[in-house]
Amino acid sequence: MVNEPAATALLLVTFGVLLATAILFSRVSERVGVPVLLIFIIIGMLAGSEGVGGIVFEDYGFAFRVGTVALALILFDGGLNTPMAGVRSVAAPAGILATVGVMGTMALVALAARFLGYAPAPALLLGAVVSSTDAAAVFAVLRSSGLNLKRRVGTTLEVESGANDPMAMILTIAITMSIVAGNGMPAAWPLLTEVVTQLAIGMLAGLVAGYGGRALINRLRLPAGGLYPILTISFACLAFGVATLSRGSGFLAVYVAGAVLGDGDLPYRRSLVRVHDAVAWLGQVVMFLLLGLLVSPSRLIDAAWPGLMIGLFLAFIARPLVVAVCLAPFRYPLKETVYVGWVGLRGAVPIILASFPILAGAAGAERMFDVVFFVVVVGAIIPGSTVSWVTRWLKLESREPPPSSAVLEIESMRPLEGELMSFYIEDALPVAGVPMSELPFPEGSAATLIVRGQKLIAPRGGTVLLEGDHVFVFARPADLPFIQLLFGRPSD
Amino acid sequence: MELREFFSEDAVKLELEGTTKDEVLKELIALLRLDEKSEGMLFKMLKRRENLGSTGIGRGIAIPHCRSLVVNKLRVAFGRKTEGVDFKAIDEKPVHFFFLIVAPPLEVSNQYLPVLGKIAQFSKEPDVPQRLVGLTEPRQFMQLLEEKGV
Numbered sequence: 001m002v003n004e005p006a007a008t009a010l011l012l013v014t015f016g017v018l019l020a021t022a023i024l025f026s027r028v029s030e031r032v033g034v035p036v037l038l039i040f041i042i043i044g045m046l047a048g049s050e051g052v053g054g055i056v057f058e059d060y061g062f063a064f065r066v067g068t069v070a071l072a073l074i075l076f077d078g079g080l081n082t083p084m085a086g087v088r089s090v091a092a093p094a095g096i097l098a099t100v101g102v103m104g105t106m107a108l109v110a111l112a113a114r115f116l117g118y119a120p121a122p123a124l125l126l127g128a129v130v131s132s133t134d135a136a137a138v139f140a141v142l143r144s145s146g147l148n149l150k151r152r153v154g155t156t157l158e159v160e161s162g163a164n165d166p167m168a169m170i171l172t173i174a175i176t177m178s179i180v181a182g183n184g185m186p187a188a189w190p191l192l193t194e195v196v197t198q199l200a201i202g203m204l205a206g207l208v209a210g211y212g213g214r215a216l217i218n219r220l221r222l223p224a225g226g227l228y229p230i231l232t233i234s235f236a237c238l239a240f241g242v243a244t245l246s247r248g249s250g251f252l253a254v255y256v257a258g259a260v261l262g263d264g265d266l267p268y269r270r271s272l273v274r275v276h277d278a279v280a281w282l283g284q285v286v287m288f289l290l291l292g293l294l295v296s297p298s299r300l301i302d303a304a305w306p307g308l309m310i311g312l313f314l315a316f317i318a319r320p321l322v323v324a325v326c327l328a329p330f331r332y333p334l335k336e337t338v339y340v341g342w343v344g345l346r347g348a349v350p351i352i353l354a355s356f357p358i359l360a361g362a363a364g365a366e367r368m369f370d371v372v373f374f375v376v377v378v379g380a381i382i383p384g385s386t387v388s389w390v391t392r393w394l395k396l397e398s399r400e401p402p403p404s405s406a407v408l409e410i411e412s413m414r415p416l417e418g419e420l421m422s423f424y425i426e427d428a429l430p431v432a433g434v435p436m437s438e439l440p441f442p443e444g445s446a447a448t449l450i451v452r453g454q455k456l457i458a459p460r461g462g463t464v465l466l467e468g469d470h471v472f473v474f475a476r477p478a479d480l481p482f483i484q485l486l487f488g489r490p491s492d
Numbered sequence: 493m494e495l496r497e498f499f500s501e502d503a504v505k506l507e508l509e510g511t512t513k514d515e516v517l518k519e520l521i522a523l524l525r526l527d528e529k530s531e532g533m534l535f536k537m538l539k540r541r542e543n544l545g546s547t548g549i550g551r552g553i554a555i556p557h558c559r560s561l562v563v564n565k566l567r568v569a570f571g572r573k574t575e576g577v578d579f580k581a582i583d584e585k586p587v588h589f590f591f592l593i594v595a596p597p598l599e600v601s602n603q604y605l606p607v608l609g610k611i612a613q614f615s616k617e618p619d620v621p622q623r624l625v626g627l628t629e630p631r632q633f634m635q636l637l638e639e640k641g642v
Binding site: 431440480 | 537547549557558559602604605606608609
């Protein structure tokens with residue numbers, strides 16, 4: 001340890017430069033309209049052994065471990081932010097997409113891979129690896145273009161992508177194991193039993209962690225507010241770990257735990273959610289940088305042809321077809337089916353999954369890793385860069401009010417009686433153009449602040465609410481229906 | 493100001509025929525007996541308001557409302573649909589009782605918000621949904637308003 005602390009310092013400098021570069025360049029994705037993950041990967045590649053950075057990194061095991069941890073925390077955050085009311089309405093279609101859809105995509109991609117000369121088992125493995133989608137990639141593009149997707153389509157994509165990672169993971173591991181054991185193609189029945197068992201145990205572990213965690217966090221009085229997010233991170237770790245050790249799907253467990261936790265009252269809710277959001281972003285950045293470091297551009301050239309073919313087949317044929325079949329029973333309008341079929345972007349999960357066969361020592365796994373990398377990049381460029389355009393073309397953007405330039409929040413350790421909500425004033429609302437003194441506020445409710453452009457206004461009797469104002473209203477739970485009758489739907 | 497001053501028996505329909513939100517809104521508008529063009533404009537305005545958040549306030553009650561040039565004084569109507577209609581209400585339950593309020597854009601007497609408040613307050617009374625179910629003719633609706641003193 002003679003080089004310490006210099007070695008650690010060097011590591012931190014490298015890490016700091018990489019992170020800062022990734023964050024600063026994330027704005028480029030806004031201008032170019034490609035998913036931000038692509039920018040992070042390119043920065044990773046530039047920093048890598050064949051780029052300007054010259055960092056040699058070939059540790060697939062480390063990347064897989066970091067990727068798994070990052071993914072668990074990203075899924076937990078996804079669950080935490082999933083609106084449960086919306087989930088109930090899309091549970092069946094998203095559930096079918098995440099199970100039957102994943103298997104369908106796997107089968108079709110395997111078929112295409114067979115045409116490219118793959119043996120049956122590796123073809124199936126390739127199909128399993130690229131079968132899960134990443135809604136975060138879609139939402140990042142939409143957010144940066146200032147578009148809001150119609151709620152049902154957005155929630156379907158979101159829940160599907162949260163729920164299909166476990167399925168892809170289970171299939172990848174099972175097929176890899178079968179190949180490594182020399183059995184070639186896995187038998188269908190044991191594979192199906194494995195899938196069902198893992199999903200069932202994962203779901204159970206997630207529910208226990210979610211409900212147990214919710215009960216615990218609301219009973220505990222911790223000495224500092226900053227300790228609450230640590231506790232929720234521990235729930236995520238436990239949900240993933242215990243589920244996986246009990247032969248269940250850790251990814252499903254961690255997603256369900258997040259969703260259950262997020263659906264109830266939480267102390268310091270907004271800070272908690274913000275911390276998890278930051279943790280998830282850190283996970284995304286680190287994961288993609290590492291994956292960028294891991295690939296060698298020179299080796300990618302060999303994978304270009306099969307990668308491009310599979311990527312195009314997935315985007316233009318496999319995904320749209322599978323989505324059309326899976327959504328048919330649910331009577332989604334054609335344009336919504338087309339949209340979900342088109343924007344099934346792939347994210348980091350396939351790349352992480354592709355490193356598993358390498359770790360397991362499967363033959364030809366490194367080449368497959370390169371092909372998968374290519375498939376993800378092709379997907380990020382072709383459907384990825386058209387997301388905003390397609391959203392507008394299919395008229396699937398929902399008109400959401402512009403965000404308020406200031407936000408007022410209540411933070412509390414205990415769940416309190418009463419809520420502070422923000423409303424955007426439009427002229428079709430009964431309160432528009434009316435002085436405060438004439439608004440029939442129920443006893444115990446009041447407008448607390450008006451944000452008009454860059455101005456903050458304290459509401460007084462004579463203050464008139466104008467179209468375009470954001471108004472913050474405090475109300476008791478029993479009065480919420482009436483408040484919403486006056487002010488419309490609260491802003492998120 | 494009392495609610496029953498604004499209602500009249502011919503603007504009360506106890507057997508709405510519509511089965512969708514749009515059909516019910518059109519049927520309520522028809523109770524105000526306006527010309528076709530005005531009915532179309534009113535429907536558009538009501539839909540604009542509904543798009544900002546459903547006026548279904550829970551307990552099977554909705555209070556669609558808007559301001560519009562097509563009326564020169566505050567107009568109200570009541571409709572009932574026993575089977576219930578999906579109105580995307582706050583509690584996600586079907587809506588059975590509909591109170592329509594239409595106010596002119598500029599009112600001298602400022603009745604719009606007080607009437608909205610009074611109907612909401614009337615709807616909150618515990619026995620009101622049950623009493624509304626039991627109505628057999630429009631006259632009884634007027635009597636109920638009188639009895640509740642709103």
